[in-house]
Amino acid sequence: MAKDSRIPSVLLFGIPCAGKGTVGKAIAKELPRHFFYLSSGDMVRETSKLQSRIADELNDYLRRGELVPDSIMVPMYKEGVICRKIYGNISSDHTLLVDGMCRTAEQAEELADLLDFKEVLHLDNVPKAEVLERCKKRGEGRIDDTPEAMSRRIKEYWDVTWPALDYFHRNHISIHPLNALLPKDMVVKNAVDYMKARYRITSEW
Structure with a gap:
């Protein structure tokens, strides 16, 4: 895709169960003319329900709480977008x-021909104990929310995903912190208010 035809994008970044989906859906619901929310996790879970070889592979990664390889994840997300x-x-x-x-710097680089990242919303300050408690309460029946899988996902986050922030620093892409340890309603309000101010949105209609 030509550079000037890339899709303007904002990355929701944070540890598992930090509230990325909650914040993303809230922004898109509050400001539907300006923002469209798309979760790779939803794509993976939808695909994993199909009767196919790729679905079997995805389910194996989900059960183990491991990151789906870029060779599968990037083409799937690009196609969805x-x-x-x-x-x-x-x-x-x-x-x-x-x-x-x-979730890796390599993913960010591979998506750079499709997505024009304007900034990163970093949902931060959520300790491991709170992550595990939130995932326990999530109640979505996800196979990647078992305590064992979650512990592996948290380790993957610190070992693999966290360093990906360096990619955005190197490319001079703004990183805006959001305190994700606050009550959910407050986190959502802070995120929506920030996006309205950042993108100078005075009225949705």
């Missing part, structure tokens, strides 16, 4: 809220 662009779900007025991608 392009399809939604073609069918008009993502309009020319939208900024894409990216949840679940750029």
